[in-house]
Structure formats: C-alpha cells, structure tokens
Amino acid sequence: MKAILKYISKETWSPYVAGILLGVVGVLAVWVSNSLLGASGAFENLAGMIGKAVAPVAFDNLYFNHIMPPGITWGVILLVGVFFGGLIGAATSKTLQWGKKGSTNSDMQWKRIFGPQTWKRWVLGFFGAILLEYAAGIAGGCTSGLAISGGMLLVPAAFLFIAGMFGSGILTALIIYRKQY
Amino acid sequence: MNYVIALILGSSFGFALNKAGLTKYNKVVNQFRFTDMAVLKFMMTALVVAMIGLYGLRGLGLITFPTVPATYIVGNLAGGLIFGIGMALTGY
Numbered sequence: 001m002k003a004i005l006k007y008i009s010k011e012t013w014s015p016y017v018a019g020i021l022l023g024v025v026g027v028l029a030v031w032v033s034n035s036l037l038g039a040s041g042a043f044e045n046l047a048g049m050i051g052k053a054v055a056p057v058a059f060d061n062l063y064f065n066h067i068m069p070p071g072i073t074w075g076v077i078l079l080v081g082v083f084f085g086g087l088i089g090a091a092t093s094k095t096l097q098w099g100k101k102g103s104t105n106s107d108m109q110w111k112r113i114f115g116p117q118t119w120k121r122w123v124l125g126f127f128g129a130i131l132l133e134y135a136a137g138i139a140g141g142c143t144s145g146l147a148i149s150g151g152m153l154l155v156p157a158a159f160l161f162i163a164g165m166f167g168s169g170i171l172t173a174l175i176i177y178r179k180q181y
Numbered sequence: 182m183n184y185v186i187a188l189i190l191g192s193s194f195g196f197a198l199n200k201a202g203l204t205k206y207n208k209v210v211n212q213f214r215f216t217d218m219a220v221l222k223f224m225m226t227a228l229v230v231a232m233i234g235l236y237g238l239r240g241l242g243l244i245t246f247p248t249v250p251a252t253y254i255v256g257n258l259a260g261g262l263i264f265g266i267g268m269a270l271t272g273y
Binding site (some may be wrong): 010011012013015016017018019020021022023024025026027028029030031032033034035036037074075077078079080081082083084085086087088089090093107108109110124125127128129130131132134135136137138139140141142143144145146147148149150151152153154155156157158160161162163164165166167168169170171172173176177181 | 183184186187188189190191192193194195196197198199200201202204205206207210211212213214218219220222223224225226227228229230231232234235238243244245246247249250251252253254256257258259260261262263264265266267268269270271272273
C-alpha cells in the first residue's frame with residue numbers, strides 16, 4: 001500500500017503504466033457511456049454556444065448546426081475532468097505552481113530555445129493552439145479524439161492522422177532546433 | 182449520471198497525461214527529436230490495452246462500438262500535417 005502511494009506521488013510515471021491507465025479509461029468510456037475520449041470537439045461545442053449567442057447569423061451554418069452542435073456535451077464535461085485530473089496529478093507530485101510567478105513559462109527547454117520572456121510563451125501558445133484546433137477540425141479529431149480513440153477501434157483515419165502529425169512535427173522540430181536536433 | 186462518469190473518466194485521463202509527462206513542452210517536442218520516446222510509449226501502450234479490451238468485450242457481446250471517426254484521406258492527412266506544426270511549437 002505504501003509503495004503504491006509512493007508511486008502515485010512520483011512526478012513522472014513510467015509511460016507504460018500511465019498508458020495502461022489511459023487504455024482502461026478508453027475502454028470504460030465506450031463500455032459505460034458509449035462515447036469516445038476527445039478534447040478538441042468540446043472546444044468547438046463551446047465556441048458554437050458562444051457564437052450562436054453573439055453572432056447567430058454567422059454561426060448558422062452546416063458545421064455548427066449538424067457536425068458540431070453547440071451545447072454542454074459529454075465531451076465538455078470530460079474536458080472539465082481533464083483539467084482537474086491534471087491538477088490532481090500535479091498536486092500529488094507536489095509540482096503544482098498555482099499562481100506562482102513565472103509558472104506559466106517554467107519549461108527550461110522552451111526558454112532556452114525561444115527566450116525567457118513569458119509573453120512569447122503566451123503568444124506562441126495562442127497561435128499554436130489555433131493551428132491545433134483548426135487542424136483537428138479538418139481531420140475530425142485531435143490526438144485523443146482521433147489518434148488514440150480512433151486508433152483503438154482500428155480506424156484508418158487515426159493512422160493517417162498520426163502519420164501526418166509525426167511528419168510535420170519532426171520537420172518543425174528540425175527547423176526550430178537546426179543544429180541541436 | 183452520465184456527466185458524473187464523464188467527470189471521473191476525464192480526471193483519470195488528465196491524471197494519466199500529467200503523470201506520463203505529456204503536459205510538458207519538452208516531453209512532446211523531444212518525441213519529435215527522438216531524444217525522449219515517452220509520448221510514443223504512452224500512446225502505443227494505451228492503444229494496445231484499449232484494443233484488447235474493446236475487441237474482447239465486443240467479442241463477448243457486451244459492447245457495440247460507437248460511431249467511429251470518418252476516414253477521408255486528404256482531410257485526415259492534411260489535418261495531421263497542420264496539427265504536427267502546432268504540436269511542435271507549443272508542446273500541447
């Protein structure tokens with residue numbers, strides 16, 4: 001028992017152990033709720049909700065009416081859970097830095113490559129996340145909703161997505177890191 | 182009730198991601214540099230475990246698969262290509 005508690009408080013688990021946990025969660029999601037784990041779709045549900053309230057004409061289209069209907073869906077609640085799960089994870093390993101100065105830009109490697117300024121992290125995070133969400137919209141899911149959830153059902157789309165993701169990810173890392181690659 | 186399940190499953194999901202270190206920029210980008218293979222190990226373990234579980238349960242007639250993500254080659258591939266850029270830049 002003590003060994004288990006000690007393992008839980010470790011900051012980084014073996015990826016195999018964490019992977020088994022995620023695999024079990026993926027099975028339970030289908031078994032109990034007949035749903036797939038996803039993250040990017042929930043943002044679109046929320047965006048649709050806000051959009052329909054603010055600019056109903058612009059959001060009255062095929063995409064937001066049928067493909068990604070707005071509302072508090074199962075996925076939105078799942079996303080709230082993901083937030084708290086990450087929070088609990090950080091709290092158990094005592095790496096939680098809620099509101100601490102510089103905690104939004106604490107990655108040493110990131111600072112070394114892009115510089116120590118926190119605003120750069122925010123700007124790049126914002127525009128990078130736009131790319132992610134837009135790409136997830138085109139592909140029909142993100143890493144969790146398509147690559148992992150689709151992959152475990154052996155959907156071809158998932159493996160196409162993973163191939164594309166790694167192809168351009170490697171290329172982008174190559175360009176950013178150049179000689180340090 | 183379904184929302185409670187979503188909350189529990191979601192927090193386990195976030196917990197697993199956090200403990201695997203996938204909430205960190207360096208873990209994600211170092212996968213693309215092949216200096217840290219944690220992302221692939223994590224993803225593939227999850228895939229294998231879930232595949233065995235899901236196909237096993239379906240074989241026993243306990244579950245039916247939900248609607249699977251649609252396959253359209255250009256969209257999936259193009260989406261993946263743009264996604265990779267964002268992923269390598271932000272580490273999300």
